[in-house]
Amino acid sequence: MRSLLTPSRIIVVVITFSLVSFLWTFGLPRQLAEPSSPIIEHPADEVKLHDPIAPAPIVHTSHATIPKTKPTATLHGDRPKESGDHRWDDKTRNAGPPAEQTAVPSPKASGPAGHDADGGRWEDKEKSQAGGKTQSVVVASASPEPILELISSANITATATSTSAASYQHTAAPVKGVCKDVKNAQDVMVIVKTSKAEAHDKLSGHLQGLLSCVPNFAIFSDHEGEIDGIPIHDALHEINSETKQKNGEFREYMIIQADSEYKPDAKKTKDLDKWKILPMVYKAYQMNPHARFYVFIEADTGLSWTNLLQWVARLDYRIPYYSGAQSFINHVQFAQRGPGILLSQGAMRRYAKSYEERWVSEWQKRIAKECCGDYILATALNDAHVELYTSWPLMQGEQPTTLDYTSKQWCTPAVTWHHLDDAALSKSWELQKKWTDKHGWEKPYLHKDAFEEYVLPHITAQLDNWNNLGSDSKITANEGRQKELKGGKDDERVAKEKLEKAAGSLTHKREEKKDGIKTDNGKDTSKDHKKDDKKDDKKKEDAKETIDWAQIGKMVKDGADSPKACALVCQEVDDCLQWRYTNNGDGECHLSKVVKLGRKTENKGDSQIWTSGWMVDRIKETIKQWECKEVAWRFYQ
Known part of the structure; x- marks a missing residue:
């Protein structure tokens, strides 16, 4: 019998065995690569960090340099414990009745002692003195006696040459009962920027309203002092003397x-x-590194405390959020300071590290060349790898009375307003108190609600000495028109008759068109227009402006003759919601497709006189179509 083990078969078996062994050794035992979950740094309390994102709060002295510490590294978990992170539950903090104002011993300065269980808040457990002066923050606890953190300064120095680094003292004051138990209040720090020229005139509204409910806040200015017993910190103190000598803006500061x-x-x-904004942001973080969110506002910024707390509850403070009402300079997008700027703890850590590396060497020189602090902050945050999240219209650069109300803003929460004087701030705060008393702290106050409070009760068919600021279209009378009306060919009475006749004719044509009635030997052909409702509606929408504006003819020409003529033109334009007339020149008629309240004007002899009016019924019908099915909290609206 012929042998099965031929040389060729043996070679095949050997090669096969070798190939299988090779694949088994180098292929099969190795696990394929898989995407890993993101790792968020949450070191344990008992172990110090090796290289934190930003150094711990340090003590500033007038001469000593800041030593940099290098803590040891530790492992971290995947996410915060649910029991320690209040973003995962809806329970409000419990606090007892407010206590009388008492002095609180200042904690000692320290490096980072680690994080708490939620994986992001620094614990200042052990603080040692540095240079005999301490910088610290009192954080209100959950004990039966809630504390309002007041970040105070040392005695005011009389001369610029004797000014030393700020030594912060802290006192406790009771928080008003209406807002002392609000969820997330302890996690937010509010920073108000002002100046000595305006502090006493513009801060009283905030002190009696908003700041009475904010557990953690600070006021920064161009001087050190106090107002109503509350300290004001000098934001410009740490700018070096060489920079102050080189830049003329500091002459006024030196006198102060x-x-x-x-x-x-x-x-x-x-x-x-x-010059204030960069050191102010850094100092705010040094004062209270425990805060999860920092909100920077101006003295004339109105802030809704309930809306802010509901907003930040939806955000993860570890993400580097830099948010506000956007604007542009030199193709750089930045958050405007007036409507307020929101920074998360994640953003502040990155910023603080970059500040210590770049403040003296780069940023001070950059400020001298640029125009605006909010623009400079955007470039500094960009250096720290923090990007802008646009939050308009939540953070709003207008007043409630000057905002153009449209469907875009209607269902968004009104977190901030700008350009509010002291009386407007007080009114805004009173409305907020009424809102929270009625609806609690879980329902946001929308721009829709602001419209119903500030605008709707005041609009009417005609209001003299009032400028409603609307101007999507403008009709300007020809030069000499008023003289022509008074003196000759076409007196005002005849002009009005012609205008009213044209308006009546146009109204009749519009009603025929809306009813879809066309006669052909006495037959109603309106059914022909109901075959395709969608197409028909679209055609009407597309043709609305061109048809209306084309057919008003003489009405447009004569619309700037008087307030009544202007009102008639607005009435005949379907999407006109308000009008305003001025005697400027020979007359101007302004028509608008959005709703604004505007402001009162004074009639001073030869000055410009304004008369305004609103299509009230048309406005009410329009806003009915803006029903809010959900609250629009999102960025980038």
Whole structure:
């Protein structure tokens, strides 16, 4: 019998065995690569960090340099424990009745002692003195006696040459009962920027309203002092003397430092604003690194406390959020300071590290060349790898009375307003209190609600000495038109008759068109127009403006003759919601497709006189179509 083990078969078996062994050794035992879950750094309390994102709060002295510490590394978990992170539950903090104002011992300065169980908040457990002066923050606890954190300064120095680094003292004050138990209040720090020229005139509304409910806040200015017992911190103190000597904006600052009784020029102190913002942001983080969110506002910024707390409850403070009402300079997008700027703890850590690396070497030189502090902050945050999340219209650069109300803003929460004087701030706060008393702290106050409070009760068919600011279209009378009306060919009575006749004719044509009635030997052909409702509606929408504007003819020409003529033109334009007339020149008629309340004007002899009016019924029908099915909290609206 022929042998099965031929040389060729043996070779095949050997090669096969070798190939299988090779694949088994180098292929099968190795696990294929899989995407891993993101790792968020949550070190344990008992172990120090090796290289934190930003150094721990340090103590500033007038001469000593800041030592940098290198803590040891530790492992971290995947996410915060649900029991320690209040974003995962809906339980409000419990606090007892407010206690009387008492002094609180200042904690000692320290490096980072680690994080708490929620994986992001620094614990200042052990603090040692540095240079004999301490910088610390009192954080209100959950004990039966809630504390309002007041970040205070040392005695005011009379001269600029004797000014030393700020030594912060802290006192406790009771928080108003209406807002002391609000969820997330302890996680937010509010920072108000002002100047000596405006502090006493513009801060009282905040102190009696918003800040009475904010557990953690600080006020920064171009001087050190206090108002109603609350400290004001000098944001410009740590700018080096060489920079102050080189830049003319600091001349007013030097006088302020030298003479505590000096009343500065508001225009000159405004030039110092751009220098305040970078050190102010850094100092705010140093004062309270425990905060999850930091909100920077101006003295004339109105802030809704309930809306802010509901908003930040939806955000993860570890994400580097930099948010506000966007604007552009030199193709750089930035958050405007007036409507307020929101920074998360994640953003502040990155910023603080970059600040210590770049403040003296780069950023001070950059400020001298640029125009605006909010623009400079955007470039500094960009250096720290923090990007802008646009939050308009939540953070709003308008007043409730000057905002153009449209469907875009209607269902968005009104977190901030701008350009509010002291009376407007007080009114805004009173409305907020009424809102929370009625609806609690879980329902947001929308722009829709602001419209119903500020605008709807005041609009009417005609209001003299009032400018409603609307101007999507403008009709300007020809030169000499008023003289022509008074003196000759076409007196005002004849002009009005012609205008009303044209308006009546146009109204009749429009009603025929809306009813879809066309006669052909007495037959109703309206059925022909109901075959395709969608196409028909679209055609009407597309043709609405062109048809209306084309057919008003003489009405447009004569619309700037008088307030009544202007009102008639608005009435005949389907999407016109309000009008305003001025005697400027020979007359101007402004028509608008959005709703604004505007402001009162004064009639001073030869000055420009304004008359305004609203299509009230048309406005009410329009806003019915803007029903809010959900609240629009999102960024990038």
